[in-house]
């Protein structure tokens with residue numbers, strides 16, 4: 001024997017309540033079907049200087065995010081009861097980055113985006129509830145159903161009970177430029193919503209309070225698609241947010 005095989009490096013720390021059956025990511029994974037053209041598009045910074053993508057700084061540490069926690073939901077009045085959600089461990093400021101949304105970057109449309117079928121592995125992205133468009137023109141999406149980070153647990157605000165009635169969205173998905181990877185790369189991330197122009201007092205300083213659930217809007221299309229799958233009429237959700245991949249055209 002000339003030398004010993006190098007032992008696999010030990011896995012890094014996992015977030016509290018991370019499900020054992022889902023591989024935890026600290027960088028995205030990439031579908032083997034992505035072509036050089038897809039990768040070029042992913043790694044080309046959009047050129048509109050008047051509307052630059054928010055940037056994930058090089059010094060943002062990968063791994064479990066200390067500002068949020070995955071918590072199992074045990075409130076029968078919560079529409080995701082029995083599942084889990086993301087909760088703030090400290091006050092989060094309006095507009096603040098919560099964390100990147102990591103998953104498998106893949107081709108968004110058929111055949112590899114698999115609609116009405118499945119890829120060679122038998123997996124159908126079109127059935128995923130964790131799939132977001134990253135760039136429709138470049139046909140790139142990110143799916144966190146099979147692998148991801150804590151961001152995959154962010155719930156939609158609809159029907160979530162609050163202290164004074166129903167909760168509203170307090171966060172959103174935004175496409176970002178992640179400067180930590182090579183030349184840089186597009187990605188998705190969860191941000192606290194910016195404060196409204198007329199916000200005063202605490203609402204100007206705190207977007208998501210400590211202990212509060214981080215809630216986004218998946219967009220009307222997500223729920224419309226869900227009802228169609230279940231054979232129900234579209235009940236007419238208010239149409240805000242346009243990121244869940246089931247939103248028209250995907």
Ligand SMILES: C[S@@+](CC[C@H](N)C(=O)[O-])C[C@H]1O[C@@H](n2cnc3c(N)ncnc32)[C@H](O)[C@@H]1O
Nearest residue numbers: 079080083084129130152153154155156157158
């Ligand atoms: C991206 S996952 C969110 C994390 C999920 N709760 C979990 O524990 O894996 C999306 C799924 O969460 C559930 N969900 C999220 N927000 C919801 C809401 N407002 N009402 C009902 N179900 C919701 C739905 O089952 C949806 O398909």
